[in-house]
Amino acid sequence: MTTISEVKPAASANTSAQSLMATLRMVLSYGLLFLLALSFIYPFMLAVTTSFKTLPEIAANPVALIPETFTLEGYTRMQGLNVGRWMFNSAFIAIAVTTGNVLFSSMAGYALARIDFPGRTAVFLSILGTMMIPGIVMLIPMFIILRQLGLIDTYGGLILPKVVSAFGVFLMKQFFESVPRDLEEAAAIDGASRFQMFFRVILPIARPALVALIIFSFQGSWNDFMHPLIVISVNQDLYTLPLGLALLRGGIGQNLQWNALMAGSMITTLPMAIIFFIFQRYFVEGIAYGGLKG
Amino acid sequence: MAAGIREQERQDRIAAWLFLSPALIIFAIFLVIPILFALYFSFTDWNGISPPAEASWIGLDNYQAILLQDGIRRADFFKALKNTTYFALGVVPVQTALALFLAVVVNQRLLRFKSFFRTSYYFPSITSSVAISLIFLFLYQKSGLINSILSGATLGLWEPIAWMEDSRGLIHIILGWLGVTLRDGPAFFRTELLGLTIWDWISGPSVALSGIMILNTWTTIGTMMIIFLAALQDIPTSVYEAAQIDGATTWPTFRKITLPLLRPTMFFIITLGLIGTYQVFDQVYVMSSGGPAKTTLTVAYMVYRNGFRNSEMGLGAAIALSLFIIIFILTMIQRRITGSEATD
Numbered sequence: 001m002t003t004i005s006e007v008k009p010a011a012s013a014n015t016s017a018q019s020l021m022a023t024l025r026m027v028l029s030y031g032l033l034f035l036l037a038l039s040f041i042y043p044f045m046l047a048v049t050t051s052f053k054t055l056p057e058i059a060a061n062p063v064a065l066i067p068e069t070f071t072l073e074g075y076t077r078m079q080g081l082n083v084g085r086w087m088f089n090s091a092f093i094a095i096a097v098t099t100g101n102v103l104f105s106s107m108a109g110y111a112l113a114r115i116d117f118p119g120r121t122a123v124f125l126s127i128l129g130t131m132m133i134p135g136i137v138m139l140i141p142m143f144i145i146l147r148q149l150g151l152i153d154t155y156g157g158l159i160l161p162k163v164v165s166a167f168g169v170f171l172m173k174q175f176f177e178s179v180p181r182d183l184e185e186a187a188a189i190d191g192a193s194r195f196q197m198f199f200r201v202i203l204p205i206a207r208p209a210l211v212a213l214i215i216f217s218f219q220g221s222w223n224d225f226m227h228p229l230i231v232i233s234v235n236q237d238l239y240t241l242p243l244g245l246a247l248l249r250g251g252i253g254q255n256l257q258w259n260a261l262m263a264g265s266m267i268t269t270l271p272m273a274i275i276f277f278i279f280q281r282y283f284v285e286g287i288a289y290g291g292l293k294g
Numbered sequence: 295m296a297a298g299i300r301e302q303e304r305q306d307r308i309a310a311w312l313f314l315s316p317a318l319i320i321f322a323i324f325l326v327i328p329i330l331f332a333l334y335f336s337f338t339d340w341n342g343i344s345p346p347a348e349a350s351w352i353g354l355d356n357y358q359a360i361l362l363q364d365g366i367r368r369a370d371f372f373k374a375l376k377n378t379t380y381f382a383l384g385v386v387p388v389q390t391a392l393a394l395f396l397a398v399v400v401n402q403r404l405l406r407f408k409s410f411f412r413t414s415y416y417f418p419s420i421t422s423s424v425a426i427s428l429i430f431l432f433l434y435q436k437s438g439l440i441n442s443i444l445s446g447a448t449l450g451l452w453e454p455i456a457w458m459e460d461s462r463g464l465i466h467i468i469l470g471w472l473g474v475t476l477r478d479g480p481a482f483f484r485t486e487l488l489g490l491t492i493w494d495w496i497s498g499p500s501v502a503l504s505g506i507m508i509l510n511t512w513t514t515i516g517t518m519m520i521i522f523l524a525a526l527q528d529i530p531t532s533v534y535e536a537a538q539i540d541g542a543t544t545w546p547t548f549r550k551i552t553l554p555l556l557r558p559t560m561f562f563i564i565t566l567g568l569i570g571t572y573q574v575f576d577q578v579y580v581m582s583s584g585g586p587a588k589t590t591l592t593v594a595y596m597v598y599r600n601g602f603r604n605s606e607m608g609l610g611a612a613i614a615l616s617l618f619i620i621i622f623i624l625t626m627i628q629r630r631i632t633g634s635e636a637t638d
Binding site: 030033036037038039040041042043044046047050061062063103104105107108110111112115116117118120123127130132133134135136137138139140141142143144145147148149160161163164166169193194195198219222223225226229230241242243245246249256258261262264265266268269272273276280283284 | 303305306307309310311313314316317318320321323324325327328329331332335342346396399406407410411412413414415416417418420421422423424425426428429430431432433435437438439442512516520523569572573575576579580594597598601602607610611614615617618621622625
């Protein structure tokens with residue numbers, strides 16, 4: 001009896017210490033997670049506010065988050081550099097590239113997933129093999145072929161090489177393989193041809209995969225820097241946002257107009273950010289889909 | 295009936311090739327043919343400006359210049375290879391480990407603010423590399439945010455540095471603390487190997503290159519986290535329930551059950567990381583143009599610099615193809631390592 005009464009308070013002190021430890025651990029873990037989240041977001045916040053600061057203020061204190069004097073100087077400077085045109089080009093090219101991918105990548109993906117024909121495996125493996133070629137390796141080969149075809153300094157040069165992607169073909173093939181065959185069989189009984197089947201039956205139900213494909217194509221094209229860099233040689237009217245921005249940075253050691261550079265960065269980032277927040281779910285699903293099966 | 299089936303097969307075959315033709319034509323014109331062209335030009339002295347027909351065949355000279363012949367080209371190539379290797383060695387393990395850690399954390403069933411954490415960790419992955427590079431260029435200034443955070447965290451012990459202008463190698467710095475310098479170090483430090491001295495080889499990444507490495511890790515973690523997350527969610531809960539019945543606690547469960555099940559994903563992530571780090575280009579172009587003192591010159595940037603800036607397109611093609619072979623071999627080695635572990 002006595003032993004029990006002696007043991008009891010000790011045990012309860014022990015549990016309260018344990019629960020204190022648990023609370024402490026939780027506070028620490030969440031603190032760490034929020035700190036990490038902040039480290040991913042804060043640079044963007046500082047970039048936004050810096051784009052509204054004056055140059056002297058940035059030089060005096062590049063760390064302060066809130067601008068003392070609010071100015072649109074950076075944005076006006078960007079406007080003077082024809083940033084509207086860069087934005088139009090980026091959007092136009094991204095839309096063209098995305099449309100091409102939706103059509104051509106899904107057509108190829110469908111044939112590889114659903115039609116039995118001699119050479120199917122060979123074609124699939126070759127396309128898969130091209131995914132192994134690092135983009136940087138294509139820098140000079142791409143320049144050579146575009147030059148031979150007279151596509152340097154043209155929209156064609158910016159768009160055509162990108163209208164289909166091995167990743168897109170792969171993504172769509174994976175998706176079409178998961179679609180039940182009954183739908184096509186029903187369409188076949190109705191006498192539909194493969195083309196009718198594809199465009200009227202298959203494509204409309206491929207929405208989730210298509211949204212992922214659209215997001216990836218658009219994002220890839222919008223953010224692409226290397227391809228425009230080699231396609232555009234002298235024609236400044238073809239500059240895209242990343243290219244214009246990178247060239248604006250200019251040589252090393254120059255005095256940089258940070259408010260304009262940050263304004264340009266924000267103009268480049270914002271449209272993608274908006275698309276991201278609207279279609280967030282599909283970003284995650286798309287990566288999971290393409291990544292897992294890769 | 296048999297004739298009908300054969301007719302059906304014939305039509306299917308035609309349809310398949312028609313469906314595939316746009317993709318195959320594009321791949322042929324903009325991928326296969328260009329690579330063959332590049333292979334050809336890597337054996338010429340083409341400058342990229344004059345008509346290609348005027349380029350003369352110089353055999354293996356370009357490959358010799360970067361691999362065998364003593365001179366600035368070979369020194370640059372191996373310097374770039376060294377920088378790129380330090381880059382990969384620093385970035386790939388860290389990004390893989392952090393991405394896995396974050397994936398496990400945001401996969402916790404009871405975690406609050408889950409979507410906030412996921413969104414913020416992933417956000418840098420969707421933004422333009424050029425925009426991010428400019429933002430980090432701003433943060434890496436001597437009076438910039440990174441220095442002021444480090445000063446704050448070390449209570450003023452941290453001396454602000456101009457990150458992107460600092461060519462000191464990290465290992466050199468550490469050796470310096472230990473009192474080892476080139477001047478009073480052993481004589482073999484000065485021995486030349488493939489155009490660089492031993493001392494140069496062991497420099498470690500420069501401060502400037504480390505800056506780009508941090509940026510690269512920061513922007514790629516998000517995508518890798520999502521890929522790990524998808525793999526984690528594919529593991530059936532019954533596996534964990536069984537472990538719980540056996541009395542396994544969190545860490546052993548993770549090590550003995552989760553990690554082995556993630557092995558294919560791990561392989562995929564490391565491959566992605568290797569391919570990505572061995573072709574880092576955009577950030578170098580925007581932030582440092584290969585400087586200071588060529589310590590951020592990567593193989594990918596060298597392809598561009600020699601091909602387009604120095605008008606040595608033939609040499610550039612030779613560097614690019616060498617890089618291709620290097621990446622291919624690395625992937626194969628990595629596959630061998632991960633593969634053999636998987637059969638344990």
